Amino acid sequence: MSGVTRILMVCMGNVCRSPTAEVVLRQRVEQAGLSHRIEIDSAGTHASNSAAQPPDERSVAHAARRGYDLLSVRARRVTSADYETFDLILAMDEDNLSNLRSTCPPEHRHKLRLMMSYAPARAPRVIPDPYYGAAAGFEWVLDLIEAACDGLIVELGASSGFPNR
Structure with missing residues (x-):
């Protein structure tokens, strides 16, 4: 990849998981000295009801x-x-990946992946939606996102000529 790499984080409503992933990855990118080469955003597959809303207060x-x-x-x-x-x-999960695949033009489907594909091998495959759960769910989401972001930074460094952390 040359130039700027643009990464989009996606969950359902864009109020819990994907904004968290956007900000965590942005911080990791800055710490790795890559902010001039990587842009990050987030969106939701069903965000119409929450468009322009801030992230969930939890x-x-x-x-x-x-x-x-x-x-x-x-x-x-x-x-x-x-x-x-x-x-x-x-x-963030299989449902959102499926929703993305259903609307993505065939020539761009290679860009779609699960966030957790960058996490360590023994990590869960998806990041569960904490919205209807207890506080521990939000902490678990942060743990998973941090692990996946760390793996993604390593991947970007290895495949893009970026310096590794």
Whole structure:
């Protein structure tokens, strides 16, 4: 890859998992000195009801405890232009990956992956939706996202000529 790599994080409503992944990856990218080469955004497959909404306050609170600021992120829905614009589109779970595949033009389907495909081999395959659960679910989501983001940074460094951390 040359130039800027654009990565889109996707969940259902773009109020819990994908904004968290956007901010965690952005911080990891900055720490790795790659912010001039990687752009990150997030969106939801069903974000119409929450468009322009801030992230869920529980996500904001749990992320803040780990030093992440989600307050600047606003929900939006995945658009047809996203398939063209982004180089990598990472779904948080199988349902969202399926939704993306159903609307993605065939020439861009190679960009679609599960976020957890970058996590260690023994990690769960998906990032569960914490929205209807307890506080522990938001912490678990952060654990999974941090692991996947660390793996993604290594992958980007290995495949793009970026310096490894």
